[in-house]
Amino acid sequence: MDLTFSEEEEAFRQEVRAWIPEAMPEEMREKARGAGGFTPEDSATWHRILHEKGWAAPHWPKEVGGTGWDAARRFIFNEEMELAGAPQLSVFGLSMVAPLIISFGTDAQKKRFLPKILSGEEFWCQGYSEPGSGSDLASLRTTAEDAGDHFIVNGQKTWTSYAQYADWVFCLVRTDQSVKKQAGITFLLIDLKSPGVEVKPMLTLGHTPAFCDTFFDNVKVPKENVVGGINQGWTMAKALLGHERTLLAMIGPSRNVLQKVKRIAASKTVNGRPMLEDPLWRAKIARLEMRFRAHTMVSYRALADQQKGKMPGPESSILKVVGTKLIQELTELAMEVMGESSLTWYNEGLCPPVEESIGPYFCYERAATIYGGSNEIQRNVIAKMILQLPSS
Amino acid sequence: MDFELDQDQQMLAKTVGDFAKNESPVARFRQLRDTDIGYEPAAWRKMGELGWMGVPFAESVGGFGGSFVECALIIENLASTLVPEPYLASVVLGGMTLARAGNAAQHEAYLTPMIEGETTLALAYSEAQSRHDVSSVETTATPNGSGYKLSGEKVWVLNGHHADHLIVSAKAPGGVTLFVVPRDADGVNVMVAKTIDGQKAAFIRFEDVTVDGDSRLGEEGSGAAVLDRTMDYAAAAAVAEGVGITTTMLRMTVDYLGTREQFGVKIGSFQALQHRAVDMYAETELLRSISIASMVRADEDDTRTRRADISAAKYQLATGGIWVAQQSLQLHGGIGATDEHDIGLYFKRMYALNALFGDQEHHVARFASDPTFAEVAV
Numbered sequence: 012m013d014l015t016f017s018e019e020e021e022a023f024r025q026e027v028r029a030w031i032p033e034a035m036p037e038e039m040r041e042k043a044r045g046a047g048g049f050t051p052e053d054s055a056t057w058h059r060i061l062h063e064k065g066w067a068a069p070h071w072p073k074e075v076g077g078t079g080w081d082a083a084r085r086f087i088f089n090e091e092m093e094l095a096g097a098p099q100l101s102v103f104g105l106s107m108v109a110p111l112i113i114s115f116g117t118d119a120q121k122k123r124f125l126p127k128i129l130s131g132e133e134f135w136c137q138g139y140s141e142p143g144s145g146s147d148l149a150s151l152r153t154t155a156e157d158a159g160d161h162f163i164v165n166g167q168k169t170w171t172s173y174a175q176y177a178d179w180v181f182c183l184v185r186t187d188q189s190v191k192k193q194a195g196i197t198f199l200l201i202d203l204k205s206p207g208v209e210v211k212p213m214l215t216l217g218h219t220p221a222f223c224d225t226f227f228d229n230v231k232v233p234k235e236n237v238v239g240g241i242n243q244g245w246t247m248a249k250a251l252l253g254h255e256r257t258l259l260a261m262i263g264p265s266r267n268v269l270q271k272v273k274r275i276a277a278s279k280t281v282n283g284r285p286m287l288e289d290p291l292w293r294a295k296i297a298r299l300e301m302r303f304r305a306h307t308m309v310s311y312r313a314l315a316d317q318q319k320g321k322m323p324g325p326e327s328s329i330l331k332v333v334g335t336k337l338i339q340e341l342t343e344l345a346m347e348v349m350g351e352s353s354l355t356w357y358n359e360g361l362c363p364p365v366e367e368s369i370g371p372y373f374c375y376e377r378a379a380t381i382y383g384g385s386n387e388i389q390r391n392v393i394a395k396m397i398l399q400l401p402s403s
Numbered sequence: 404m405d406f407e408l409d410q411d412q413q414m415l416a417k418t419v420g421d422f423a424k425n426e427s428p429v430a431r432f433r434q435l436r437d438t439d440i441g442y443e444p445a446a447w448r449k450m451g452e453l454g455w456m457g458v459p460f461a462e463s464v465g466g467f468g469g470s471f472v473e474c475a476l477i478i479e480n481l482a483s484t485l486v487p488e489p490y491l492a493s494v495v496l497g498g499m500t501l502a503r504a505g506n507a508a509q510h511e512a513y514l515t516p517m518i519e520g521e522t523t524l525a526l527a528y529s530e531a532q533s534r535h536d537v538s539s540v541e542t543t544a545t546p547n548g549s550g551y552k553l554s555g556e557k558v559w560v561l562n563g564h565h566a567d568h569l570i571v572s573a574k575a576p577g578g579v580t581l582f583v584v585p586r587d588a589d590g591v592n593v594m595v596a597k598t599i600d601g602q603k604a605a606f607i608r609f610e611d612v613t614v615d616g617d618s619r620l621g622e623e624g625s626g627a628a629v630l631d632r633t634m635d636y637a638a639a640a641a642v643a644e645g646v647g648i649t650t651t652m653l654r655m656t657v658d659y660l661g662t663r664e665q666f667g668v669k670i671g672s673f674q675a676l677q678h679r680a681v682d683m684y685a686e687t688e689l690l691r692s693i694s695i696a697s698m699v700r701a702d703e704d705d706t707r708t709r710r711a712d713i714s715a716a717k718y719q720l721a722t723g724g725i726w727v728a729q730q731s732l733q734l735h736g737g738i739g740a741t742d743e744h745d746i747g748l749y750f751k752r753m754y755a756l757n758a759l760f761g762d763q764e765h766h767v768a769r770f771a772s773d774p775t776f777a778e779v780a781v
Binding site: 012013014015016017083270273274277287288290293294296297298300301302304305306308309311312314315316318319326329332333387389390391393394397398399400401402403 | 657672690766768
């Protein structure tokens with residue numbers, strides 16, 4: 012049993028840690044230290060910088076532009092990026108549709124889509140949920156009607172996050188009404204510049220530009236844009252879900268917020284001394300940090316499995332439920348530590364940048380327990396698949 | 404990074420687990436809890452023959468030079484059926500203290516026979532006022548010729564009612580010092596104390612007990628540092644035992660949800676109970692994961708590295724672990740609140756583990772007072 016990263020892995024960590032501030036433009040470094048609040052343009056810039064270094068897609072196979080790193084190096088890389096507060100690259104292309112195209116796409120699809128995802132020339136968004144289909148995703152009603160060599164798509168997708176900045180959307184659409192609901196779904200790639208597509212952005216609780224509604228009105232989509240075969244969409248969606256799980260453990264963001272909590276607590280006083288020296292506040296922070304430690308160990312167990320080329324054990328199923336709750340508790344703690352300053356809402360220069368960043372982020376992360384399969388749905392699945400409790 | 408047990412460790416875990424299941428089912432614990440000793444010296448000898456007590460000790464004292472990981476695995480697996488033999492009290496508390504503080508002659512006299520299963524040990528460190536502070540010692544060791552005279556009272560000495568040898572902390576002129584005292588020495592007054600978990604401990608009064616210089620472990624004043632280290636081992640051991648207990652309680656509860664019927668269906672089909680069970684699973688896996696960290700770190704000499712994971716683990720036992728115990732009982736319904744059903748026995752043992760070797764507040768405060776805790780990058 013060995014809890015530590017190897018010397019080579021630690022050396023790799025130092026390499027990444029030293030590279031980030033060198034590579035990051037000064038303006039972005041300031042945001043990383045303080046408020047965050049990266050714009051989609053920042054994210055795109057950072058994407059290009061990473062791409063030049065060859066680090067844009069660590070998790071892809073080397074043949075298509077990945078780094079060839081093993082699971083430990085990928086983990087360290089992500090941890091360092093998140094710890095440094097670097098802008099997150101859009102996951103929809105790099106981490107969601109691309110792995111699916113790599114596994115199930117045609118050669119033509121690989122050639123057409125992967126290079127532009129890798130370089131950041133084309134951004135993607137996800138078209139799964141609909142106004143009437145949230146947790147019960149398979150009930151979706153957006154239709155793709157067979158019109159010979161193409162489909163005609165009609166319907167509405169919601170929570171198509173960042174669609175206003177995206178070039179393409181990957182959708183689940185209904186291609187067969189006559190069969191069981193899961194069996195009539197197809198995974199379809201749609202060019203957002205197609206005639207008949209309309210994107211309407213929606214503010215998140217944190218007033219960040221993320222959510223959108225996307226409408227399809229007789230949109231013509233070539234059949235060659237189907238991934239994995241017609242009516243195979245549900246299988247594709249499940250395969251994609253497996254890629255998502257480790258993204259949702261929130262290890263890096265939690266570590267980042269914990270640091271912010273301490274920075275804020277060190278800068279404020281209570282009873283005549285820094286809050287960070289006050290036993291009650293220290294204890295409050297310590298409790299969450301200890302829980303974070305246990306949570307980190309669960310994800311390390313999953314990582315060590317992957318490192319050995321094995322599927323992560325069943326315990327990895329709890330990472331999303333625990334990790335998203337933890338990031339919410341940490342952002343709440345940050346709000347508490349700020350006291351009255353937690354009232355602040357996008358006032359440039361009024362409070363220190365790190366404090367200005369907390370409120371919107373706290374609000375934004377309320378979605379964490381909802382997206383990626385709500386935590387209630389996660390529990391349903393774990394109860395059946397892992398604990399094998401009886402169905403109702 | 405590697406969290407898998409090696410082949411020997413897997414074998415050890417399986418052997419201990421099989422022993423617990425086949426030779427010491429919970430029914431055995433029930434029978435023995437009403438006896439004077441509460442366990443069987445014959446079973447202890449057998450555990451000695453199997454080599455389990457020697458696992459964390461060096462070969463020079465009759466041990467096998469393993470690590471604390473093996474020791475924790477034994478504890479975790481013995482917990483699955485509440486095996487009552489005093490492994491934690493004798494091996495971890497008594498043995499680890501003796502191994503660290505004693506010299507070769509003392510190891511041979513007291514540690515070797517314990518490893519062989521011939522004797523048991525107990526650590527008399529806690530006093531009425533001390534509450535997790537091992538340096539709070541009012542028992543005195545007054546120089547007396549070439550030896551000492553011990554006076555004072557120790558409380559909740561685990562296995563103190565039956566141990567052959569007691570390791571006692573007392574304040575000598577040079578500070579807190581450890582001594583080995585036979586339980587049957589003149590002036591050692593043992594009162595048996597029943598504990599909430601169906602086990603036994605002792606309150607022990609030392610009335611001018613004369614010991615010779617050879618029974619002093621290490622230098623005068625060296626005791627607190629050794630005990631501090633022992634407490635970390637003990638906390639990690641309690642967490643490992645908590646893993647064995649919560650894992651068993653979770654399994655029993657999931658089984659119960661899958662068999663008990665009300666309203667014409669299995670109660671495990673109710674979503675409210677399914678979600679509760681999933682959260683219990685999550686807390687159990689958090690405990691197991693941080694327990695792995697704490698058992699590995701227990702042998703670590705660097706205080707900060709060691710303590711961070713051990714405190715985090717004991718904290719998870721006190722929070723998530725205790726919650727699993729509470730919910731296991733709750734989901735068993737009325738039968739869970741009886742002495743007839745085993746679930747309550749595990750429940751009570753969790754509360755004993757929670758109270759020992761530093762409670763939640765102790766470990767939160769310790770974790771938060773580490774200087775690295777307040778180091779922030781500005």
